[in-house]
Amino acid sequence: MMIKQSKLIKAAYFSITILAVICVVWLMAGTVTGYFRASYKTFTPSVNGLTVSVIVSMIAAVLLWYIGKWFAGRFTGWFVAFISIMAIPKLILVFAFKLNPISDMYSYNALGGSAANQDSWAWMYHVGVLDLDSIFPHVLHIANLYNVLFRISINSPKVVQVFNIACSVLTTFLILAIVTYFFNRTIGMFAALTFFFLPTWYLYTTLIGAEPAWLLALFLSMYFLIKLLAYRSLKDWHPWVTIGLIIVLLFFAQSIRPLSMVFVIGYVCFVWFRLSEQTTKENRADFWVPRIGILAVMLGFFALNQLQPRIDRFYFGVPIADAKIGEQYTLATGTNPKTGGVYNYNMILKLEKYNHNQKLTNEQRFAGFEKVLSKQLKANVAGIKAHGTWKHFFYDKNETLMKPDYGPVLFYSNTRKKTDQFQVMPRHMINGLTNLVTGNQVVMLLLVIIGLLAQFVAYRIDSKVNRERNGVLLSDTIMIGLTIIFLLVEVQSRYQIAFYVPWTILSGLGMGHLMPTF
Secondary structure, eight states: OOOOHHHHHHHHHHHHHHHHHHHOOOOOHHHHHHHHHOOOOOOOHHHHHHHHHHHHHHHHHHHHHHHHHHHHTTTTTHHHHHHHHHTTHHHHHHHHSSSOOOOOHHHHHHHHHHTTOOOOOOHHTTTSSSSTTTHHHHHHHHHHHHHHHHHHHHHHHHHHHEEEEEEEEEEHHHHHHHHHHHHHEEEEEHHHHHHOOOOHHHTTTTTTHHHHHHHHHHHHHHHHHHHHHOOOOSSHHHHHHHHHHHHHHOOOOHHOGGGGGHHHHHHHHHHOOOOOOSSEEEEEOHHHHHHHHHHHHHHHHHHHHHHHEEEEEEHOSSOOOOOHHHHHHHHHTTOOOOTSSOOOOOHHHHHHHHTTTTTOHHHHHHHHHHHHHHHHHHHHHHHHHHOOOOHHHHHHHHHHHHOTTHHHHHHHHHHHHHSTOOOOOSSHHHHHHHHHHHHHHHHHHHHHHHHHHHHGSSSOOOHHHHHHHHHHHHHHHHHHHHHTTTTTTTTOOOGGGGGGGHHHHHHHHHHHGGGGGH
């Protein structure tokens, strides 16, 4: 039966979709031009190499579609068994390549291992091991997660590596459930397979980054968000448990990756402005219960977020700066044209002067941090205005963010012996992997564009179509929010992992619209 929608709702939906298309084109441009213009440490970009990798990725996408179609008509246990078997090569990589963590991964592993060895956080702060982590408490949260894993097993980075592989497997099953809800089982299978076999992600999940646990929490929160939409009363405990689980999952995600606030805002926009999926007129409960529920989620999340510095001070027993200082740091770093919106070593040196001054109280030290960051932020804005380089600056940041080689590069750099010893992964292998991951990302973004453009095709509006469009709306709001926030905050290539949430959903839809045309 056909469902009537107001012209205002239709206009809003298509406006958001148009904006999402612009975002994807922006991200696609950054991927392609960044491949040729960015400074790569491990290989030389090649037109032929990229072309071949795009063709191979297109063939692989078609193959995954038919594999997904085969699994869609069978017992889900077969798919579970297949993904579990396909995770075995990851385990082989874990035990074949000895991990020598560097940079952030070194910090997570060292702090988590130290805590597991009964070293208190207060002692680590006293001897200077925590350094500037009072500004970035997410480092402490990630290290504490590793601490818990080490305590219940053994103190070894391999524990985290295996944990990350398990997270990637569980997330794959969640994607199947979520995408199937919005579209159909075949598209759900394809989306799940695409996510699991993303080459750069496949490699990255064998390391000890925090993103596998982060994405698992986000997709779990989305799974329970779908459950929230079905409730028609708030009088029993079931909806409140669901609301509580969503808050906890989003708060956990925010604790290890502050970008998670974008997802909270996206969820609120989605629930309030989603299209009706009912052929009959919605009653008051249909309208208000999910909306009240998502408002409760938002209020609970932001309340916990405001309390987090106090919670951290109590739990870790060390001074933790207010959240606004961390926000100022990422903005001061992300808007710096001299560094291209990435790590600013000179600014860190200025912060360290206050951090290592033992004569200062914690309040004076934090006031010093705020002074340095405020001054840097004002200088960044003034400099960009004076030279009129906003467009170039934003595009350069986009290229840095969209470099999909983070998987091979980080695997390469974290599995080397030492810089003065032989490199355990051959250079020619890095060449092939970097071409492959770039071509794969290009194909994925093409499928996202197809999925979005299909929304402008006129067809009969019924409950099935509106559910599909709600899946698009949810993905659009998240992707638009992420695109905007990355214009301002610090960027690294691995931060693009946040886009895997909307990309996975929309690329599955794009393939679903593309394949019948063959």
